[in-house]
Amino acid sequence: MDTPMERTGHPPVYTHRKPPLPETPEQLRARIPGWGADLDPADRPSYPREIAAETGAHWDLPEPQPEHGERERSMEHGMLTPVFGTAQPLQGLSGVVRRYAYRRHSEGKAAHWLLLLAADRVDVAEHVLRSFATLRPDNPITETGIRAEVKHGSSRFGKGRSDIRHQAIDPVVNGAPWVAGALAAAWAVRRVARRAG
Amino acid sequence: MRAMVYRGPYRVRVEEKPDPRIEHPNDAIVRVTRAAICGSDLHLYHGMMPDTRVGHTFGHEFIGIVEEVGSSVQNLQVGDKVMVPFNIFCGSCFYCARGLYSNCHNVNANATAVGAIYGYSHTTGGYDGGQAELVRVPFADVGPSIIPDWLDDEDALLMTDALATAYFGAQLAEISEGDTVAVLGAGPIGLYAARSAWLMGAGRVVVIDQLPERLEKARTFAHAETINFNQVDDVVLEMKKQTDHLGFDAVIDAVGAEADGNMTQHLTSARFKLQGGSPIALNWAIDGARKGGVISVMGAYGPIFSSVKFGDALNKGLTLRMNQCPVKRQWPRLLEHIRSGYFKPSDIVTHRIPLEDIAEAYHLFSAKLDGCIKPVIIPDAS
Numbered sequence: 001m002d003t004p005m006e007r008t009g010h011p012p013v014y015t016h017r018k019p020p021l022p023e024t025p026e027q028l029r030a031r032i033p034g035w036g037a038d039l040d041p042a043d044r045p046s047y048p049r050e051i052a053a054e055t056g057a058h059w060d061l062p063e064p065q066p067e068h069g070e071r072e073r074s075m076e077h078g079m080l081t082p083v084f085g086t087a088q089p090l091q092g093l094s095g096v097v098r099r100y101a102y103r104r105h106s107e108g109k110a111a112h113w114l115l116l117l118a119a120d121r122v123d124v125a126e127h128v129l130r131s132f133a134t135l136r137p138d139n140p141i142t143e144t145g146i147r148a149e150v151k152h153g154s155s156r157f158g159k160g161r162s163d164i165r166h167q168a169i170d171p172v173v174n175g176a177p178w179v180a181g182a183l184a185a186a187w188a189v190r191r192v193a194r195r196a197g
Numbered sequence: 198m199r200a201m202v203y204r205g206p207y208r209v210r211v212e213e214k215p216d217p218r219i220e221h222p223n224d225a226i227v228r229v230t231r232a233a234i235c236g237s238d239l240h241l242y243h244g245m246m247p248d249t250r251v252g253h254t255f256g257h258e259f260i261g262i263v264e265e266v267g268s269s270v271q272n273l274q275v276g277d278k279v280m281v282p283f284n285i286f287c288g289s290c291f292y293c294a295r296g297l298y299s300n301c302h303n304v305n306a307n308a309t310a311v312g313a314i315y316g317y318s319h320t321t322g323g324y325d326g327g328q329a330e331l332v333r334v335p336f337a338d339v340g341p342s343i344i345p346d347w348l349d350d351e352d353a354l355l356m357t358d359a360l361a362t363a364y365f366g367a368q369l370a371e372i373s374e375g376d377t378v379a380v381l382g383a384g385p386i387g388l389y390a391a392r393s394a395w396l397m398g399a400g401r402v403v404v405i406d407q408l409p410e411r412l413e414k415a416r417t418f419a420h421a422e423t424i425n426f427n428q429v430d431d432v433v434l435e436m437k438k439q440t441d442h443l444g445f446d447a448v449i450d451a452v453g454a455e456a457d458g459n460m461t462q463h464l465t466s467a468r469f470k471l472q473g474g475s476p477i478a479l480n481w482a483i484d485g486a487r488k489g490g491v492i493s494v495m496g497a498y499g500p501i502f503s504s505v506k507f508g509d510a511l512n513k514g515l516t517l518r519m520n521q522c523p524v525k526r527q528w529p530r531l532l533e534h535i536r537s538g539y540f541k542p543s544d545i546v547t548h549r550i551p552l553e554d555i556a557e558a559y560h561l562f563s564a565k566l567d568g569c570i571k572p573v574i575i576p577d578a579s
């Protein structure tokens with residue numbers, strides 16, 4: 001395509017002109033199904049941003065969901081929301097850290113989120129350990145889905161993808177907690193053994 | 198029931214879990230017939246989202262059949278085939294009343310900075326998701342819609358997030374006739390966003406990614422031009438060159454927190470979790486837009502700070518628009534577009550995988566193996 005620059009010697013942006021388009025609206029309409037169907041902002045469902053919405057709600061304030069036990073909530077809420085998730089209640093050491101994060105820090109504090117992230121790592125460690133006392137211990141081979149590599153792994157090479165460079169170190173970075181856990185366990189066992197001896 | 202369960206970063210499995218129960222009079226229980234894995238699930242899968250608890254069932258894109266309804270449910274009956282928006286919302290709070298369903302204030306006890314989403318950690322409310330046989334659907338009179346007879350299951354499934362979000366993203370880009378639009382990311386969101394940009398009257402659409410099979414889809418499915426960011430030295434400079442040194446009128450970030458292309462940013466965020474998300478794509482958007490242009494951010498970022506180039510955004514006078522998509526608001530118009538043949542959403546589905554193979558499905562999608570663009574999960578494959 002011969003650019004405006006080649007035609008005039010300078011890019012149009014240095015004048016008032018908008019760079020020309022390669023295709024006219026008629027050409028676009030012919031080439032692309034639906035081109036321009038929503039040209040009028042009034043046809044766009046999220047225009048304007050706020051509307052008076054018909055939602056099907058037949059309540060003003062929803063009736064409250066019954067509470068069974070403790071439900072943590074953000075300090076920034078004025079009350080417990082009428083409806084809430086009950087998927088994985090607080091438990092264990094991770095629960096202690098999470099409870100503290102919710103009670104002590106608003107969402108505006110980095111500490112709130114960093115504590116929650118730390119609790120996530122504690123949670124994983126607790127569950128890995130606990131899983132060894134079950135019939136179904138955590139299995140990094142099946143749970144990482146690494147078998148997909150055998151079936152499809154080669155498909156990612158030879159395309160110059162930049163994500164491959166770190167994909168090689170991803171397992172190391174993400175495996176680190178496992179190694180750290182094993183070292184900690186070994187250290188604890190040695191200490192106990194030394195005390196006993 | 199059988200359900201996908203999170204065990205830790207990069208580790209998921211299928212477990213036997215207790216069936217979900219009606220916990221509120223306006224709840225329904227839905228038997229999932231199809232679910233999908235989304236780019237957003239990868240943020241959880243990689244351990245980037247705070248308060249992602251072991252045992253959590255992911256999945257915010259699903260359709261199914263109503264199995265049970267609570268005592269106050271009026272609009273749905275047992276046996277109805279429904280599509281469920283990824284947002285959980287009450288329909289009556291300050292935000293819902295104004296159409297901001299994704300920002301509902303009555304459903305997420307854990308945070309005020311984000312609404313509630315199915316299967317998306319406790320930071321978005323602590324609801325188990327739909328990559329399972331059964332799922333609890335709160336506010337059954339408000340969220341789900343009965344799937345029209347003429348709509349295919351997979352098309353309905355893609356309405357629950359990807360298609361609606363991308364269409365929303367194109368709207369936030371405030372495109373007017375003849376605008377040049379760049380879309381960062383050629384995943385499901387980017388591909389549909391490019392497609393939607395044409396509906397708004399874009400004059401040029403350029404999709405940027407590094408995966409050849411997705412860029413190919415951008416050219417064929419989305420009728421767009423493409424840039425492979427791995428094959429140019431400097432993406433931003435390339436964006437300027439392609440627009441006669443002006444920059445794009447609008448840029449849509451359809452990448453989010455997992456962005457690649459800068460090792461330091463990628464490692465500090467996606468791998469070491471020191472940022473709320475790698476802002477590489479967002480920074481490219483800011484630098485690649487023209488002064489006075491609009492950035493629409495659909496890519497998801499976590500609640501922790503990210504190193505965004507805010508000074509450039511200020512000095513260029515950019516408009517930054519963003520949100521989680523209020524899905525149900527998009528449906529009436531989107532259904533018209535599908536009926537008119539402007540979209541065939543399921544054209545981007547590449548893999549159909551039984552729930553029992555969930556771990557492999559996540560790895561396949563996360564590492565982008567085998568040309569995977571959109572994997573669909575089938576709970577009752579047996």
Ligand SMILES: NC(=O)c1ccc[n+]([C@@H]2O[C@H](COP(=O)([O-])OP(=O)(O)OC[C@H]3O[C@@H](n4cnc5c(N)ncnc54)[C@H](O)[C@@H]3O)[C@@H](O)[C@H]2O)c1
Pocket residue numbers: 235236237238239240358359362381382383384385386387405406407408411426451452453454455456457458477478494495496497498520521522570
């Ligand atoms: N706002 C919302 O309501 C909403 C809803 C759904 C999804 N999302 C978000 O949208 C994003 C995309 O979702 P998806 O399902 O398409 O994900 P995806 O992972 O399939 O696609 C992301 C694409 O971005 C590409 N990419 C990575 N780094 C890039 C860079 N620097 N520049 C350009 N491209 C780059 C990847 O190669 C990939 O093709 C995710 O962040 C997801 O969380 C937001």
Ligand SMILES: [Zn+2]
Pocket residue numbers: 235236237238257258283358359
């Ligand atoms: Zn999604």
Ligand SMILES: [Zn+2]
Pocket residue numbers: 286287288289290291292293294300301302303
């Ligand atoms: Zn609400």
